[in-house]
Amino acid sequence: MGRKPCCFKEGVNRGAWSLQEDKILTNYIELHGEGKWRSLPQKACLNRCGKSCRLRWMNYLRQGIKRGNISPEEEDLIVRLHRLLGNRWSLIAGRLPGRTDNEIKNYWNSVLSKKVNGDVSKRSNKQLYECVSKESVENYRSGITTNVIAPKATRCTKMLLSLDKGKHLMNDQCHPPASTIVDDDELKLESHNEVHEMPYVEDEPLIDNVLTMPNAFDYLDFSQTRINDIFEKSNMLETDLAPMFEMEFENLASLLGLEDEWRDV
DNA sequence: AAGATTATCAACCGCAAGCGC
DNA sequence: CGCGCTTGCGGTTGATAATCT
Numbered sequence: 001m002g003r004k005p006c007c008f009k010e011g012v013n014r015g016a017w018s019l020q021e022d023k024i025l026t027n028y029i030e031l032h033g034e035g036k037w038r039s040l041p042q043k044a045c046l047n048r049c050g051k052s053c054r055l056r057w058m059n060y061l062r063q064g065i066k067r068g069n070i071s072p073e074e075e076d077l078i079v080r081l082h083r084l085l086g087n088r089w090s091l092i093a094g095r096l097p098g099r100t101d102n103e104i105k106n107y108w109n110s111v112l113s114k115k116v117n118g119d120v121s122k123r124s125n126k127q128l129y130e131c132v133s134k135e136s137v138e139n140y141r142s143g144i145t146t147n148v149i150a151p152k153a154t155r156c157t158k159m160l161l162s163l164d165k166g167k168h169l170m171n172d173q174c175h176p177p178a179s180t181i182v183d184d185d186e187l188k189l190e191s192h193n194e195v196h197e198m199p200y201v202e203d204e205p206l207i208d209n210v211l212t213m214p215n216a217f218d219y220l221d222f223s224q225t226r227i228n229d230i231f232e233k234s235n236m237l238e239t240d241l242a243p244m245f246e247m248e249f250e251n252l253a254s255l256l257g258l259e260d261e262w263r264d265v
Numbered sequence: 266a267a268g269a270t271t272a273t274c275a276a277c278c279g280c281a282a283g284c285g286c
Numbered sequence: 287c288g289c290g291c292t293t294g295c296g297g298t299t300g301a302t303a304a305t306c307t
Contacts, residue, residue, distance in 0.1 A: 015301080016275070038292065054293075055276065090295060105296070106274050 013047045017056055021046060025053055026061050059100045066098035070107055078104060078112060 013021070028044035034057065036043075037050035046053060059065070070078075074096055081092045089101035089108075096104065 014277080036292085049277090051278085051293090052276075058294090059275080087296065101295075102275075109297095110273055 012049050014052075017048075017060075021048065022056070022061060025057060029057060029061075055102075059102050064098050065100065067103075070099075074099070075112065078108065079116060082108065082112070082116075 017025075024044055024046055028040065028046075032043075037054040040046070040050055040053050041048050044053075048056075060067075077096060078092060081095055085091050087105075089105040093099050093101040093104050
Protein backbone atom coordinates (compact mmCIF):
# COMPACT_ATOMS: atom_id res chain seq x y z
CA MET A 1 0.00 0.00 0.00
CA GLY A 2 2.54 2.56 1.09
CA ARG A 3 1.62 5.99 2.17
CA LYS A 4 -1.01 8.20 0.72
CA PRO A 5 0.21 10.39 -2.12
CA CYS A 6 0.16 14.11 -1.41
CA CYS A 7 -2.33 14.54 -4.23
CA PHE A 8 -3.95 12.67 -7.05
CA LYS A 9 -1.54 13.37 -9.81
CA GLU A 10 -3.83 12.72 -12.72
CA GLY A 11 -5.66 15.81 -13.83
CA VAL A 12 -3.67 18.09 -11.58
CA ASN A 13 -1.92 21.03 -13.25
CA ARG A 14 1.85 20.82 -13.33
CA GLY A 15 4.64 23.05 -14.50
CA ALA A 16 4.71 26.81 -14.61
CA TRP A 17 2.01 28.72 -12.76
CA SER A 18 -0.31 31.03 -14.66
CA LEU A 19 -1.12 34.56 -13.52
CA GLN A 20 -4.65 33.43 -12.82
CA GLU A 21 -3.46 30.62 -10.55
CA ASP A 22 -1.11 32.99 -8.72
CA LYS A 23 -3.97 35.37 -8.14
CA ILE A 24 -6.28 32.67 -6.81
CA LEU A 25 -3.62 31.38 -4.45
CA THR A 26 -2.65 34.84 -3.22
CA ASN A 27 -6.25 35.85 -2.63
CA TYR A 28 -7.00 32.66 -0.77
CA ILE A 29 -3.98 32.93 1.53
CA GLU A 30 -4.56 36.61 2.20
CA LEU A 31 -8.06 35.69 3.25
CA HIS A 32 -7.45 32.48 5.17
CA GLY A 33 -3.77 32.56 6.03
CA GLU A 34 -1.00 30.05 5.37
CA GLY A 35 -1.13 26.40 6.25
CA LYS A 36 -3.39 23.40 5.60
CA TRP A 37 -1.70 23.04 2.25
CA ARG A 38 -3.18 19.66 1.56
CA SER A 39 -6.73 20.87 1.65
CA LEU A 40 -5.97 24.32 0.22
CA PRO A 41 -6.25 23.47 -3.50
CA GLN A 42 -9.76 22.11 -3.10
CA LYS A 43 -10.89 24.99 -0.92
CA ALA A 44 -9.32 27.58 -3.20
CA CYS A 45 -10.57 25.81 -6.37
CA LEU A 46 -7.02 25.36 -7.61
CA ASN A 47 -6.21 22.40 -9.77
CA ARG A 48 -2.80 21.98 -8.12
CA CYS A 49 -1.28 19.74 -5.51
CA GLY A 50 -0.90 21.21 -2.02
CA LYS A 51 2.85 20.92 -2.10
CA SER A 52 2.99 22.86 -5.31
CA CYS A 53 0.84 25.61 -3.76
CA ARG A 54 3.07 25.85 -0.72
CA LEU A 55 6.20 26.05 -2.85
CA ARG A 56 4.73 28.70 -5.10
CA TRP A 57 3.66 30.79 -2.14
CA MET A 58 6.84 30.41 -0.12
CA ASN A 59 9.21 31.04 -3.00
CA TYR A 60 7.43 33.62 -5.14
CA LEU A 61 4.15 35.01 -3.98
CA ARG A 62 4.50 35.95 -0.35
CA GLN A 63 5.49 39.47 0.56
CA GLY A 64 9.09 40.50 1.00
CA ILE A 65 10.58 38.08 -1.51
CA LYS A 66 13.56 39.50 -3.38
CA ARG A 67 14.17 38.17 -6.86
CA GLY A 68 17.54 38.08 -8.58
CA ASN A 69 20.33 40.65 -8.34
CA ILE A 70 22.18 38.95 -5.53
CA SER A 71 24.63 41.54 -4.26
CA PRO A 72 28.36 40.92 -3.72
CA GLU A 73 27.73 41.24 0.03
CA GLU A 74 25.06 38.57 -0.15
CA GLU A 75 27.35 36.35 -2.19
CA ASP A 76 30.10 36.68 0.37
CA LEU A 77 27.69 35.83 3.12
CA ILE A 78 26.40 32.79 1.24
CA VAL A 79 29.94 31.55 0.71
CA ARG A 80 30.81 32.00 4.38
CA LEU A 81 27.60 30.42 5.59
CA HIS A 82 27.94 27.52 3.19
CA ARG A 83 31.34 26.85 4.60
CA LEU A 84 29.83 26.90 8.06
CA LEU A 85 26.62 25.02 7.44
CA GLY A 86 27.03 23.03 4.26
CA ASN A 87 23.97 22.49 2.08
CA ARG A 88 21.54 23.67 4.72
CA TRP A 89 19.83 26.05 2.39
CA SER A 90 16.95 27.01 4.61
CA LEU A 91 19.33 28.04 7.37
CA ILE A 92 21.47 30.00 4.95
CA ALA A 93 18.38 31.64 3.51
CA GLY A 94 17.35 32.55 7.04
CA ARG A 95 20.38 34.81 7.26
CA LEU A 96 19.52 36.58 3.99
CA PRO A 97 16.30 38.57 4.35
CA GLY A 98 13.99 38.14 1.39
CA ARG A 99 15.92 35.27 -0.12
CA THR A 100 14.50 31.78 -0.34
CA ASP A 101 16.27 28.50 0.16
CA ASN A 102 15.42 27.50 -3.40
CA GLU A 103 16.95 30.63 -4.86
CA ILE A 104 20.11 30.29 -2.83
CA LYS A 105 20.41 26.62 -3.68
CA ASN A 106 20.02 27.38 -7.38
CA TYR A 107 22.46 30.24 -7.19
CA TRP A 108 24.98 28.13 -5.39
CA ASN A 109 24.67 25.25 -7.83
CA SER A 110 24.80 27.40 -10.94
CA VAL A 111 27.23 30.15 -9.94
CA LEU A 112 28.92 30.01 -6.57
CA SER A 113 29.99 26.36 -6.51
CA LYS A 114 31.93 27.02 -9.70
CA LYS A 115 33.60 30.02 -8.18
CA VAL A 116 34.68 28.34 -5.00
CA ASN A 117 35.71 25.17 -6.78
CA GLY A 118 37.56 27.09 -9.45
CA ASP A 119 35.65 25.40 -12.21
CA VAL A 120 36.10 27.87 -15.00
CA SER A 121 33.62 27.05 -17.69
CA LYS A 122 34.72 26.91 -21.28
CA ARG A 123 32.00 29.35 -21.93
CA SER A 124 32.30 32.94 -20.80
CA ASN A 125 29.94 33.71 -18.00
CA LYS A 126 29.43 37.34 -17.12
CA GLN A 127 28.37 36.53 -13.59
CA LEU A 128 31.28 34.26 -12.94
CA TYR A 129 34.21 35.62 -10.99
CA GLU A 130 32.88 39.13 -10.91
CA CYS A 131 31.43 39.57 -7.50
CA VAL A 132 32.52 37.21 -4.79
CA SER A 133 35.57 38.52 -3.03
CA LYS A 134 38.79 36.66 -3.54
CA GLU A 135 39.12 36.39 0.20
CA SER A 136 35.82 34.57 0.56
CA VAL A 137 36.70 32.12 -2.14
CA GLU A 138 40.14 31.49 -0.64
CA ASN A 139 38.65 31.08 2.82
CA TYR A 140 36.13 28.65 1.46
CA ARG A 141 38.72 26.65 -0.43
CA SER A 142 41.02 26.46 2.57
CA GLY A 143 38.22 24.95 4.64
CA ILE A 144 37.69 21.28 5.18
CA THR A 145 34.38 20.12 3.84
CA THR A 146 33.69 17.82 6.76
CA ASN A 147 33.48 20.84 9.04
CA VAL A 148 29.79 20.96 8.48
CA ILE A 149 27.90 22.38 11.35
CA ALA A 150 24.34 21.84 12.41
CA PRO A 151 23.24 24.63 14.67
CA LYS A 152 22.14 22.46 17.51
CA ALA A 153 23.97 23.06 20.70
CA THR A 154 24.16 20.19 23.05
CA ARG A 155 26.56 20.30 25.89
CA CYS A 156 28.44 23.51 25.33
CA THR A 157 26.52 26.25 26.99
CA LYS A 158 28.81 29.21 26.56
CA MET A 159 31.40 30.41 24.18
CA LEU A 160 34.17 32.92 24.09
CA LEU A 161 34.01 35.34 21.24
CA SER A 162 36.52 37.77 19.91
CA LEU A 163 35.72 40.87 17.97
CA ASP A 164 39.19 40.92 16.59
CA LYS A 165 38.24 40.51 12.95
CA GLY A 166 40.70 38.86 10.67
CA LYS A 167 42.52 36.98 13.37
CA HIS A 168 42.27 33.31 12.61
CA LEU A 169 42.56 30.32 14.80
CA MET A 170 45.44 27.97 14.29
CA ASN A 171 45.31 26.00 11.03
CA ASP A 172 42.87 28.55 9.77
CA GLN A 173 40.08 26.29 10.89
CA CYS A 174 36.67 27.58 11.60
CA HIS A 175 35.05 26.75 14.92
CA PRO A 176 31.62 28.21 14.79
CA PRO A 177 29.15 28.45 17.63
CA ALA A 178 27.14 25.43 16.84
CA SER A 179 26.57 21.84 17.65
CA THR A 180 29.56 21.25 19.79
CA ILE A 181 29.44 18.24 21.99
CA VAL A 182 32.04 16.96 24.33
CA ASP A 183 32.72 13.29 24.37
CA ASP A 184 35.66 12.56 26.63
CA ASP A 185 38.55 14.43 25.10
CA GLU A 186 37.07 14.65 21.66
CA LEU A 187 35.36 17.61 20.14
CA LYS A 188 32.84 16.64 17.54
CA LEU A 189 30.25 18.24 15.40
CA GLU A 190 26.87 16.74 14.93
CA SER A 191 25.12 17.20 11.63
CA HIS A 192 21.92 15.44 10.68
CA ASN A 193 22.68 11.82 11.32
CA GLU A 194 26.41 12.19 11.00
CA VAL A 195 29.00 13.18 13.50
CA HIS A 196 32.03 14.89 12.02
CA GLU A 197 35.19 14.93 13.97
CA MET A 198 36.72 18.33 14.27
CA PRO A 199 40.41 18.83 13.89
CA TYR A 200 41.81 18.67 17.34
CA VAL A 201 42.79 22.05 18.64
CA GLU A 202 45.47 21.78 21.22
CA ASP A 203 45.10 25.08 22.95
CA GLU A 204 42.16 24.38 25.19
CA PRO A 205 39.25 25.16 22.92
CA LEU A 206 36.92 23.88 25.57
CA ILE A 207 37.19 24.43 29.28
CA ASP A 208 34.26 23.85 31.58
CA ASN A 209 31.97 23.48 28.63
CA VAL A 210 33.03 26.83 27.21
CA LEU A 211 34.13 26.91 23.60
CA THR A 212 36.74 29.43 22.53
CA MET A 213 36.12 31.03 19.18
CA PRO A 214 38.74 33.59 18.28
CA ASN A 215 37.56 34.03 14.71
CA ALA A 216 33.81 33.63 15.08
CA PHE A 217 33.00 37.00 13.63
CA ASP A 218 34.82 36.32 10.43
CA TYR A 219 32.22 33.73 9.61
CA LEU A 220 29.14 35.50 10.79
CA ASP A 221 27.66 38.55 9.25
CA PHE A 222 27.84 40.77 12.26
CA SER A 223 27.34 44.43 11.69
CA GLN A 224 28.33 46.91 14.38
CA THR A 225 24.65 47.16 15.28
CA ARG A 226 24.46 43.48 15.98
CA ILE A 227 27.67 43.56 17.91
CA ASN A 228 26.17 46.33 20.00
CA ASP A 229 23.17 44.07 20.55
CA ILE A 230 25.48 41.42 21.89
CA PHE A 231 26.97 43.83 24.38
CA GLU A 232 23.53 44.87 25.47
CA LYS A 233 22.33 41.31 25.95
CA SER A 234 25.49 40.43 27.81
CA ASN A 235 25.31 43.56 29.96
CA MET A 236 28.78 44.50 28.84
CA LEU A 237 30.63 47.46 27.49
CA GLU A 238 32.96 47.22 24.55
CA THR A 239 35.80 48.23 26.86
CA ASP A 240 35.15 45.13 28.93
CA LEU A 241 36.57 42.99 26.21
CA ALA A 242 39.94 41.80 27.03
CA PRO A 243 40.33 40.28 24.50
CA MET A 244 37.59 37.65 24.57
CA PHE A 245 34.20 37.67 26.14
CA GLU A 246 31.89 34.98 27.26
CA MET A 247 28.41 34.61 25.98
CA GLU A 248 25.56 32.23 26.61
CA PHE A 249 24.72 30.18 23.56
CA GLU A 250 21.12 31.06 24.09
CA ASN A 251 21.87 34.75 23.61
CA LEU A 252 23.97 34.10 20.55
CA ALA A 253 21.27 31.89 19.09
CA SER A 254 18.78 34.61 19.68
CA LEU A 255 20.92 37.16 17.88
CA LEU A 256 21.36 34.80 14.97
CA GLY A 257 17.65 34.10 14.88
CA LEU A 258 18.32 30.45 15.56
CA GLU A 259 16.50 30.07 18.85
CA ASP A 260 14.43 27.22 17.53
CA GLU A 261 17.51 25.35 16.43
CA TRP A 262 18.99 25.41 19.88
CA ARG A 263 18.46 22.43 22.06
CA ASP A 264 18.63 22.29 25.81
CA VAL A 265 20.60 19.67 27.60
C1' DA B 266 21.31 32.76 -39.34
C1' DA B 267 20.65 28.38 -37.44
C1' DG B 268 21.56 24.47 -34.90
C1' DA B 269 24.11 22.82 -30.85
C1' DT B 270 25.50 23.38 -26.37
C1' DT B 271 25.37 25.15 -21.79
C1' DA B 272 23.38 27.83 -17.92
C1' DT B 273 19.60 29.09 -15.21
C1' DC B 274 15.90 28.43 -12.20
C1' DA B 275 11.00 27.08 -11.32
C1' DA B 276 8.99 23.12 -10.03
C1' DC B 277 8.80 18.32 -8.68
C1' DC B 278 9.93 14.39 -5.76
C1' DG B 279 11.05 11.58 -1.82
C1' DC B 280 12.25 11.64 2.77
C1' DA B 281 12.02 12.70 7.52
C1' DA B 282 10.79 15.50 11.55
C1' DG B 283 7.13 17.05 14.30
C1' DC B 284 2.70 16.74 16.07
C1' DG B 285 -1.78 15.12 17.55
C1' DC B 286 -4.50 11.26 18.54
C1' DC C 287 4.44 3.95 22.07
C1' DG C 288 2.81 3.63 17.45
C1' DC C 289 0.41 5.44 13.65
C1' DG C 290 -1.05 8.71 10.26
C1' DC C 291 -0.97 13.29 8.65
C1' DT C 292 1.20 17.72 7.63
C1' DT C 293 4.94 20.39 6.69
C1' DG C 294 9.55 21.57 5.43
C1' DC C 295 13.93 20.38 3.46
C1' DG C 296 17.35 19.22 0.05
C1' DG C 297 18.35 16.75 -4.29
C1' DT C 298 17.01 16.48 -8.95
C1' DT C 299 14.65 17.38 -13.28
C1' DG C 300 13.31 19.67 -17.29
C1' DA C 301 11.80 23.79 -19.86
C1' DT C 302 13.55 27.90 -21.40
C1' DA C 303 17.04 31.39 -22.22
C1' DA C 304 21.56 32.60 -23.38
C1' DT C 305 25.63 31.83 -25.69
C1' DC C 306 28.70 29.50 -28.75
C1' DT C 307 30.21 27.52 -33.18
